[in-house]
Amino acid sequence: MKRWTLWVPLTLFLGFCVLAGYQLTQPKDDFVVSRMIGKPLPDFDLHAASLDRPALASSYFHDGKPHLLNVFASWCIPCAAEAPQLEALRRRGADIAGIAIRDRPEDVADYLTRYGNPYSRIGSDDLSQVQLDIGSSGVPETFVIDGKGIIRYQHIGDIRPDDVPLMIGKLREAEQ
Amino acid sequence: MIAELGLVALWLAASLAALQLVTGALAQQVGGDELAVLTRPAAIVQGLLAAFAFLMLLVVFGQTDLSVKLVAMNSHSEKPLIFKLSGAFGNHEGSMLLWVTIMALAGAMIAAIEHRLPEKTMLATLAAQAFVGLGFYAFLLFSSNPFERLPTPALQGQGLNPLLQDIGLVFHPPTLYVGYVGLSVAFSFAVGALVTRQVTPDFARIMRPWVLGAWIFLTLGITAGSYWAYYELGWGGWWFWDPVENASLMPWLAATALLHSASVLAARDALRAWTIMLGVVAFSMSMVGTFLVRSGILTSVHAFAVDPERGTFILALLAINIGGALLLFALRAGTVAEGKRFSVLSREGALVFNNVMLSAVLGIVLLGTLYPLVTEAFNVRVSVGPPYFNPVSAIFVFPMLAVMAVGPLLRWRQDGMQRIGRPVLIVALVALLVLAGGWTFASIHLLPLLGLAFSAALAIAAFMPLRGRNLRLLPIATWGMVAAHFGIAVALFGMASESAFSKEKLAAIEAGGSADVGPWTVVLTDVVPTAGPNWTALEGQMLASYEGGPPIAIAPQSRNFWAPPQETTESALVTRWNGQLYAVVGRETAEGRWQLRLWWKPFVIFIWLGGALVALGGLLALIGRVLADLKRRTVKARAAERRAESAA
Numbered sequence: 001m002k003r004w005t006l007w008v009p010l011t012l013f014l015g016f017c018v019l020a021g022y023q024l025t026q027p028k029d030d031f032v033v034s035r036m037i038g039k040p041l042p043d044f045d046l047h048a049a050s051l052d053r054p055a056l057a058s059s060y061f062h063d064g065k066p067h068l069l070n071v072f073a074s075w076c077i078p079c080a081a082e083a084p085q086l087e088a089l090r091r092r093g094a095d096i097a098g099i100a101i102r103d104r105p106e107d108v109a110d111y112l113t114r115y116g117n118p119y120s121r122i123g124s125d126d127l128s129q130v131q132l133d134i135g136s137s138g139v140p141e142t143f144v145i146d147g148k149g150i151i152r153y154q155h156i157g158d159i160r161p162d163d164v165p166l167m168i169g170k171l172r173e174a175e176q
Numbered sequence: 177m178i179a180e181l182g183l184v185a186l187w188l189a190a191s192l193a194a195l196q197l198v199t200g201a202l203a204q205q206v207g208g209d210e211l212a213v214l215t216r217p218a219a220i221v222q223g224l225l226a227a228f229a230f231l232m233l234l235v236v237f238g239q240t241d242l243s244v245k246l247v248a249m250n251s252h253s254e255k256p257l258i259f260k261l262s263g264a265f266g267n268h269e270g271s272m273l274l275w276v277t278i279m280a281l282a283g284a285m286i287a288a289i290e291h292r293l294p295e296k297t298m299l300a301t302l303a304a305q306a307f308v309g310l311g312f313y314a315f316l317l318f319s320s321n322p323f324e325r326l327p328t329p330a331l332q333g334q335g336l337n338p339l340l341q342d343i344g345l346v347f348h349p350p351t352l353y354v355g356y357v358g359l360s361v362a363f364s365f366a367v368g369a370l371v372t373r374q375v376t377p378d379f380a381r382i383m384r385p386w387v388l389g390a391w392i393f394l395t396l397g398i399t400a401g402s403y404w405a406y407y408e409l410g411w412g413g414w415w416f417w418d419p420v421e422n423a424s425l426m427p428w429l430a431a432t433a434l435l436h437s438a439s440v441l442a443a444r445d446a447l448r449a450w451t452i453m454l455g456v457v458a459f460s461m462s463m464v465g466t467f468l469v470r471s472g473i474l475t476s477v478h479a480f481a482v483d484p485e486r487g488t489f490i491l492a493l494l495a496i497n498i499g500g501a502l503l504l505f506a507l508r509a510g511t512v513a514e515g516k517r518f519s520v521l522s523r524e525g526a527l528v529f530n531n532v533m534l535s536a537v538l539g540i541v542l543l544g545t546l547y548p549l550v551t552e553a554f555n556v557r558v559s560v561g562p563p564y565f566n567p568v569s570a571i572f573v574f575p576m577l578a579v580m581a582v583g584p585l586l587r588w589r590q591d592g593m594q595r596i597g598r599p600v601l602i603v604a605l606v607a608l609l610v611l612a613g614g615w616t617f618a619s620i621h622l623l624p625l626l627g628l629a630f631s632a633a634l635a636i637a638a639f640m641p642l643r644g645r646n647l648r649l650l651p652i653a654t655w656g657m658v659a660a661h662f663g664i665a666v667a668l669f670g671m672a673s674e675s676a677f678s679k680e681k682l683a684a685i686e687a688g689g690s691a692d693v694g695p696w697t698v699v700l701t702d703v704v705p706t707a708g709p710n711w712t713a714l715e716g717q718m719l720a721s722y723e724g725g726p727p728i729a730i731a732p733q734s735r736n737f738w739a740p741p742q743e744t745t746e747s748a749l750v751t752r753w754n755g756q757l758y759a760v761v762g763r764e765t766a767e768g769r770w771q772l773r774l775w776w777k778p779f780v781i782f783i784w785l786g787g788a789l790v791a792l793g794g795l796l797a798l799i800g801r802v803l804a805d806l807k808r809r810t811v812k813a814r815a816a817e818r819r820a821e822s823a824a
Contacts, residue, residue, distance in 0.1 A: 009453060019549055
């Protein structure tokens with residue numbers, strides 16, 4: 001074994017320490033949330049993620065009505081867990097647009113048949129580009145977008161049954 | 177009073193660790209061994225005192241002494257006793273005390289029974305163990321005192337997270353901790369050997385049972401944790417690549433590599449520096465995992481109370497312990513003479529290949545776990561999930577499994593392909609047959625299909641080392657290897673089958689209605705309220721019948737705990753030899769229908785059976801090694817006796 005290779009583990013570990021030390025000094029609040037709320041949705045134009053729902057572009061959110069934007073993925077288990085709540089929201093009149101993250105059409109189709117399809121449109125975000133642009137850090141997340149395309153609320157994580165009234169309330173607020 | 181006794185014991189234990197460190201370190205100097213007689217007793221008493229402190233914590237939790245802050249924060253008087261006790265380590269401070277206790281007891285054990293290494297190496301090892309221990313004592317005493325009193329006792333406790341009020345969680349953390357912290361022994365042995373430059377086959381033989389012991393507990397802990405997540409979270413999955421799961425997987429991967437490289441060092445005196453490095457890395461992974469979970473820099477479903485101060489403290493401990501050990505490694509490992517050479521096609525060659533593959537998987541898991549931290553530093557948030565972990569680790573896992581099938585058939589040092597040609601051909605044929613069959617008759621995704629093929633091949637290959645041997649004379653350790661390798665095949669079969677053949681049904685049905693999933697028909701007969709000691713629940717009473725057979729009553733619940741208020745799903749399972757029916761009851765939907773989520777998961781139970789088999793294999797190997805060692809010692813003693821007699 002070459003002498004310098006013996007230093008590799010230590011170097012890697014020091015890199016880890018620098019990274020971890022830096023992260024510890026960073027405030028851990030949800031700065032992503034505060035950064036995007038009140039701002040317009042960035043422009044995007046995604047191709048359709050499944051055959052039976054149209055594609056999704058940011059222009060869709062400028063029709064004067066509030067919408068929910070749900071970021072999900074077929075490989076995400078909490079997304080499946082929130083499916084009934086999305087369905088409940090849809091039944092209570094919410095229009096839900098979806099963005100499928102790093103997914104394949106057949107997987108999305110399979111997911112929608114299994115867990116139900118509450119979406120009016122689904123765009124496919126193959127590289128998480130749009131997800132990152134709108135300030136989403138993981139799946140699932142749900143945004144309330146008002147009729148002018150402004151982000152009004154961001155729900156991180158799955159929507160629990162208790163959160164449904166809250167989401168409806170946020171939608172109502174976005175109507176005004 | 178009891179809390180104060182615990183605190184005093186903790187301080188005494190810490191001071192004995194200091195004594196152990198100083199006397200052990202002094203003994204490394206020429207003429208500094210006057211006080212060395214104190215090192216071992218200090219280690220033993222330190223272990224006893226730490227255990228006593230932990231016992232006192234159990235007592236205050238058992239009595240629900242609400243004047244102790246930790247009890248008030250994490251317990252509740254209306255909780256079954258077993259969960260009161262498990263509440264003692266279901267929180268940050270208590271679990272750190274458990275960590276320190278196990279570490280001190282491990283040190284006490286090696287101090288009490290390990291006399292085979294050169295005494296100087298042994299003293300260096302005990303000093304290293306005390307050094308790491310001291311850091312954690314300081315952490316407990318200065319920043320996370322579990323015995324802290326409240327100025328005025330609380331009227332009632334705040335309760336324990338209901339997800340943790342489960343019998344599986346009573347045993348899961350201690351099991352896992354014995355595994356994590358048990359690896360500290362390997363770490364200290366590695367440091368001790370570096371200090372005295374004594375990296376010999378004997379060293380590997382002596383370290384191996386300790387690593388095996390920790391590894392068995394880690395294997396059991398991970399297996400049990402996976403099963404807990406499966407039935408308690410109600411999501412039907414068994415592995416989520418969550419940072420906390422990864423934190424337990426990484427030390428396991430390193431320890432697995434360490435076990436195998438220690439075997440090479442013990443049998444063939446090769447891989448000296450590599451084995452030492454793995455010894456350091458394995459426990460380092462335990463500490464890094466703890467840091468990631470406790471500091472709150474990664475978000476996880478398992479997150480403990482997050483506190484940046486604690487994070488800084490643990491990071492400093494990591495930097496000192498791991499950084500110090502790796503620095504020592506960089507300086508000293510070059511002077512540890514290189515071991516013996518061997519050809520590529522040999523038992524060592526196969527073990528080295530798999531060591532590299534295991535390390536690669538470890539690197540991938542570490543990278544995936546840390547990646548969000550790296551991108552976050554550039555203000556980009558990402559989440560890394562199964563689309564990364566599954567395929568990328570598969571690139572290394574499948575070649576590793578192939579070599580794992582063949583490796584045990586090879587001879588040490590050098591071997592020829594013609595000698596093992598036929599068994600290899602059989603194993604390869606089995607794999608190809610399954611591949612072809614799966615490809616033609618069932619549309620299975622690539623990874624599960626490969627998993628099925630490799631599991632079949634490996635299940636046969638695992639028993640090949642028995643061929644042509646007298647089974648009664650076979651060493652127990654070899655049986656251990658066979659069992660562990662077969663266990664991997666069994667677990668792999670479960671994983672692949674769950675992924676390839678699972679059926680799922682989400683239905684909203686009225687009482688009296690039914691739903692089909694796979695071969696099962698499930699009738700929802702009624703939904704009734706029910707109550708437990710500290711929860712109420714809605715229970716879905718169902719009758720499940722397999723292919724029209726006799727109905728089996730199952731009753732999944734949706735539970736509401738009131739201290740603290742939280743809702744949990746209690747899934748109901750029906751286990752058959754060929755799979756499991758998994759039922760979850762959800763909310764009542766608007767039309768008086770109930771949400772049911774049903775899964776039929778063929779052979780899913782094999783995942784955990786396999787894990788248990790792997791642990792059993794480890795246990796057999798441990799028993800085999802220890803017995804062989806005792807035998808060797810008796811033979812040596814007798815020889816010495818005879819020599820003494822003939823001299824007299």
